[in-house]
Amino acid sequence: MSDFTLFLGKFLRQGTAIASLAPSSRWLSRATVSNIDWTRPNVVVELGAGTGPITRVLAERAAGRSRILVVERDPDFARILRDRHGDHPDVEVVEGDVRDLDAMLRDRGVAQVDHIVSGLPTPSFPKESQLDLFRVVRRVLKPEGSFNQITEMPLVYRGLYRRFFEEVRFVFEPRNFPPAGVYLCRRIKPAADRS
Numbered sequence: 001m002s003d004f005t006l007f008l009g010k011f012l013r014q015g016t017a018i019a020s021l022a023p024s025s026r027w028l029s030r031a032t033v034s035n036i037d038w039t040r041p042n043v044v045v046e047l048g049a050g051t052g053p054i055t056r057v058l059a060e061r062a063a064g065r066s067r068i069l070v071v072e073r074d075p076d077f078a079r080i081l082r083d084r085h086g087d088h089p090d091v092e093v094v095e096g097d098v099r100d101l102d103a104m105l106r107d108r109g110v111a112q113v114d115h116i117v118s119g120l121p122t123p124s125f126p127k128e129s130q131l132d133l134f135r136v137v138r139r140v141l142k143p144e145g146s147f148n149q150i151t152e153m154p155l156v157y158r159g160l161y162r163r164f165f166e167e168v169r170f171v172f173e174p175r176n177f178p179p180a181g182v183y184l185c186r187r188i189k190p191a192a193d194r195s
Protein backbone atom coordinates (compact mmCIF):
# COMPACT_ATOMS: atom_id res chain seq x y z
CA MET A 1 0.00 0.00 0.00
CA SER A 2 1.34 3.47 -0.84
CA ASP A 3 1.89 6.06 1.88
CA PHE A 4 -0.88 8.15 0.32
CA THR A 5 -3.45 5.31 0.44
CA LEU A 6 -2.52 4.39 4.02
CA PHE A 7 -2.68 8.03 5.10
CA LEU A 8 -5.98 8.78 3.38
CA GLY A 9 -7.55 5.63 4.87
CA LYS A 10 -6.50 6.68 8.37
CA PHE A 11 -7.74 10.21 7.78
CA LEU A 12 -11.14 8.92 6.65
CA ARG A 13 -11.40 6.70 9.75
CA GLN A 14 -9.83 8.97 12.37
CA GLY A 15 -10.43 12.51 11.11
CA THR A 16 -8.86 15.18 13.29
CA ALA A 17 -6.52 12.66 15.00
CA ILE A 18 -4.67 12.50 11.64
CA ALA A 19 -5.86 15.89 10.35
CA SER A 20 -4.40 15.61 6.88
CA LEU A 21 -5.41 13.95 3.62
CA ALA A 22 -1.89 13.08 2.54
CA PRO A 23 1.72 13.04 3.73
CA SER A 24 3.57 16.35 3.43
CA SER A 25 5.30 17.00 0.11
CA ARG A 26 9.07 17.31 -0.18
CA TRP A 27 8.65 21.10 -0.53
CA LEU A 28 6.52 21.45 2.59
CA SER A 29 8.92 19.17 4.48
CA ARG A 30 11.87 21.36 3.48
CA ALA A 31 10.02 24.54 4.45
CA THR A 32 9.29 22.99 7.85
CA VAL A 33 12.98 22.60 8.69
CA SER A 34 14.05 25.93 7.15
CA ASN A 35 14.39 27.58 10.59
CA ILE A 36 17.21 25.23 11.52
CA ASP A 37 20.89 26.08 11.09
CA TRP A 38 22.36 22.78 9.92
CA THR A 39 25.97 23.98 10.04
CA ARG A 40 25.90 23.28 13.77
CA PRO A 41 24.86 20.21 15.77
CA ASN A 42 21.20 20.18 16.80
CA VAL A 43 18.92 18.14 18.95
CA VAL A 44 15.62 18.11 17.05
CA VAL A 45 12.35 16.56 18.16
CA GLU A 46 9.75 15.73 15.52
CA LEU A 47 6.21 15.29 16.81
CA GLY A 48 3.53 13.44 14.81
CA ALA A 49 5.79 12.13 12.05
CA GLY A 50 3.22 10.02 10.15
CA THR A 51 4.91 8.12 7.31
CA GLY A 52 7.98 10.33 7.69
CA PRO A 53 8.34 12.84 4.83
CA ILE A 54 9.79 15.42 7.23
CA THR A 55 11.77 12.71 9.04
CA ARG A 56 13.48 11.93 5.73
CA VAL A 57 14.64 15.54 5.35
CA LEU A 58 15.76 15.67 8.99
CA ALA A 59 17.71 12.42 8.56
CA GLU A 60 19.44 13.80 5.46
CA ARG A 61 20.35 17.08 7.13
CA ALA A 62 21.54 15.51 10.41
CA ALA A 63 24.71 14.35 8.64
CA GLY A 64 26.21 12.64 11.68
CA ARG A 65 26.19 15.90 13.67
CA SER A 66 22.63 16.12 15.00
CA ARG A 67 20.30 13.98 17.05
CA ILE A 68 16.72 13.50 15.80
CA LEU A 69 14.01 12.12 18.11
CA VAL A 70 10.84 11.19 16.24
CA VAL A 71 7.56 10.75 18.13
CA GLU A 72 4.54 9.05 16.56
CA ARG A 73 1.46 7.59 18.27
CA ASP A 74 0.01 5.47 15.47
CA PRO A 75 1.53 1.92 15.53
CA ASP A 76 1.37 1.47 11.72
CA PHE A 77 3.13 4.77 11.10
CA ALA A 78 5.66 4.05 13.86
CA ARG A 79 6.49 0.69 12.23
CA ILE A 80 7.03 2.39 8.86
CA LEU A 81 9.26 4.98 10.51
CA ARG A 82 11.31 2.27 12.23
CA ASP A 83 11.60 0.30 8.96
CA ARG A 84 12.81 3.38 7.09
CA HIS A 85 14.96 5.09 9.69
CA GLY A 86 15.63 2.48 12.40
CA ASP A 87 19.18 1.93 11.12
CA HIS A 88 20.01 5.63 10.83
CA PRO A 89 22.59 6.48 13.51
CA ASP A 90 21.17 9.98 14.14
CA VAL A 91 17.47 9.06 14.25
CA GLU A 92 15.47 7.46 17.06
CA VAL A 93 11.80 6.60 16.56
CA VAL A 94 9.69 6.66 19.72
CA GLU A 95 6.23 5.13 19.49
CA GLY A 96 4.00 6.98 21.90
CA ASP A 97 1.68 9.86 22.65
CA VAL A 98 2.99 13.40 22.83
CA ARG A 99 1.25 13.60 26.22
CA ASP A 100 4.25 11.62 27.48
CA LEU A 101 6.86 13.87 25.84
CA ASP A 102 8.28 14.99 29.17
CA ALA A 103 8.98 11.39 30.23
CA MET A 104 10.26 10.41 26.76
CA LEU A 105 12.88 13.16 26.90
CA ARG A 106 13.77 12.49 30.53
CA ASP A 107 14.23 8.75 29.85
CA ARG A 108 16.71 9.64 27.09
CA GLY A 109 18.61 12.16 29.17
CA VAL A 110 17.49 15.06 26.96
CA ALA A 111 17.20 18.19 29.11
CA GLN A 112 17.04 20.75 26.29
CA VAL A 113 16.32 20.68 22.57
CA ASP A 114 17.35 23.08 19.83
CA HIS A 115 14.29 22.75 17.61
CA ILE A 116 10.86 21.15 17.53
CA VAL A 117 9.10 20.22 14.32
CA SER A 118 5.43 19.39 14.63
CA GLY A 119 3.02 17.64 12.30
CA LEU A 120 0.61 17.20 15.21
CA PRO A 121 -3.02 18.24 14.79
CA THR A 122 -2.32 20.80 17.52
CA PRO A 123 -5.40 23.03 16.90
CA SER A 124 -7.66 19.95 17.30
CA PHE A 125 -6.22 19.11 20.72
CA PRO A 126 -8.38 19.96 23.73
CA LYS A 127 -7.26 23.27 25.28
CA GLU A 128 -5.73 21.55 28.33
CA SER A 129 -3.64 19.29 26.06
CA GLN A 130 -2.43 22.32 24.09
CA LEU A 131 -1.39 23.99 27.33
CA ASP A 132 0.37 20.82 28.49
CA LEU A 133 2.24 20.59 25.18
CA PHE A 134 3.44 24.19 25.29
CA ARG A 135 4.37 23.88 28.97
CA VAL A 136 6.81 21.12 28.00
CA VAL A 137 7.98 23.11 24.94
CA ARG A 138 8.63 26.14 27.18
CA ARG A 139 10.67 24.03 29.58
CA VAL A 140 12.83 22.15 27.07
CA LEU A 141 13.24 24.49 24.08
CA LYS A 142 16.46 26.49 24.16
CA PRO A 143 15.91 30.30 24.15
CA GLU A 144 17.28 30.59 20.61
CA GLY A 145 15.38 27.51 19.42
CA SER A 146 12.33 27.22 17.18
CA PHE A 147 8.97 25.47 17.06
CA ASN A 148 7.80 24.70 13.55
CA GLN A 149 4.25 23.56 12.88
CA ILE A 150 2.75 22.41 9.57
CA THR A 151 -0.82 23.34 8.70
CA GLU A 152 -3.30 22.61 5.94
CA MET A 153 -5.39 25.62 6.94
CA PRO A 154 -3.10 28.47 5.84
CA LEU A 155 -3.10 31.38 8.29
CA VAL A 156 -6.28 30.25 10.11
CA TYR A 157 -4.46 29.33 13.31
CA ARG A 158 -1.94 32.15 13.41
CA GLY A 159 -3.70 33.50 16.53
CA LEU A 160 -3.19 30.21 18.34
CA TYR A 161 0.59 30.26 17.83
CA ARG A 162 0.77 34.01 18.55
CA ARG A 163 -0.66 33.23 21.98
CA PHE A 164 2.37 31.09 22.71
CA PHE A 165 5.22 32.73 20.77
CA GLU A 166 6.55 36.29 20.34
CA GLU A 167 7.60 35.63 16.76
CA VAL A 168 5.37 33.73 14.31
CA ARG A 169 6.19 33.67 10.62
CA PHE A 170 3.96 31.88 8.13
CA VAL A 171 5.34 30.33 4.96
CA PHE A 172 2.83 29.19 2.33
CA GLU A 173 3.71 26.15 0.24
CA PRO A 174 1.43 25.58 -2.77
CA ARG A 175 3.42 22.51 -3.87
CA ASN A 176 1.54 20.24 -1.50
CA PHE A 177 -1.71 18.30 -1.64
CA PRO A 178 -3.68 20.18 -0.50
CA PRO A 179 -1.75 23.51 -0.52
CA ALA A 180 -0.40 24.01 2.97
CA GLY A 181 2.07 25.96 5.03
CA VAL A 182 4.18 26.13 8.12
CA TYR A 183 4.27 28.39 11.15
CA LEU A 184 7.88 29.13 12.04
CA CYS A 185 7.78 30.20 15.69
CA ARG A 186 10.46 31.58 18.00
CA ARG A 187 10.71 33.05 21.50
CA ILE A 188 8.06 31.25 23.51
CA LYS A 189 6.16 33.50 25.90
CA PRO A 190 6.82 32.83 29.57
CA ALA A 191 3.20 32.94 30.68
CA ALA A 192 1.42 31.71 27.54
CA ASP A 193 -0.83 29.40 29.52
CA ARG A 194 -2.45 32.34 31.27
CA SER A 195 -3.17 34.44 28.17
Ligand SMILES: C[S@@+](CC[C@H](N)C(=O)[O-])C[C@H]1O[C@@H](n2cnc3c(N)ncnc32)[C@H](O)[C@@H]1O
Pocket: 017, 018, 019, 020, 022, 023, 024, 047, 048, 049, 050, 051, 052, 053, 054, 071, 072, 073, 074, 077, 096, 097, 098, 099, 118, 119, 120, 121, 150
Ligand atom coordinates in the same frame (compact mmCIF):
# COMPACT_ATOMS: atom_id res chain seq x y z
C1 LIG B 1 -1.12 15.77 9.90
S1 LIG B 1 -0.34 14.19 10.23
C2 LIG B 1 1.34 14.70 9.85
C3 LIG B 1 2.19 13.56 9.40
C4 LIG B 1 3.57 13.93 8.86
N1 LIG B 1 4.32 14.75 9.81
C5 LIG B 1 3.51 14.65 7.54
O1 LIG B 1 3.93 15.82 7.49
O2 LIG B 1 3.06 14.05 6.56
C6 LIG B 1 -0.43 14.15 12.01
C7 LIG B 1 0.32 13.01 12.68
O3 LIG B 1 0.31 13.24 14.09
C8 LIG B 1 0.08 11.97 14.74
N2 LIG B 1 -0.49 12.27 16.07
C9 LIG B 1 -1.73 12.75 16.33
N3 LIG B 1 -1.91 12.91 17.65
C10 LIG B 1 -0.75 12.50 18.25
C11 LIG B 1 -0.32 12.43 19.59
N4 LIG B 1 -1.13 12.79 20.59
N5 LIG B 1 0.93 11.99 19.86
C12 LIG B 1 1.77 11.62 18.83
N6 LIG B 1 1.40 11.66 17.53
C13 LIG B 1 0.17 12.09 17.24
C14 LIG B 1 -0.86 11.24 13.81
O4 LIG B 1 -0.84 9.84 14.05
C15 LIG B 1 -0.30 11.63 12.44
O5 LIG B 1 0.70 10.75 12.04
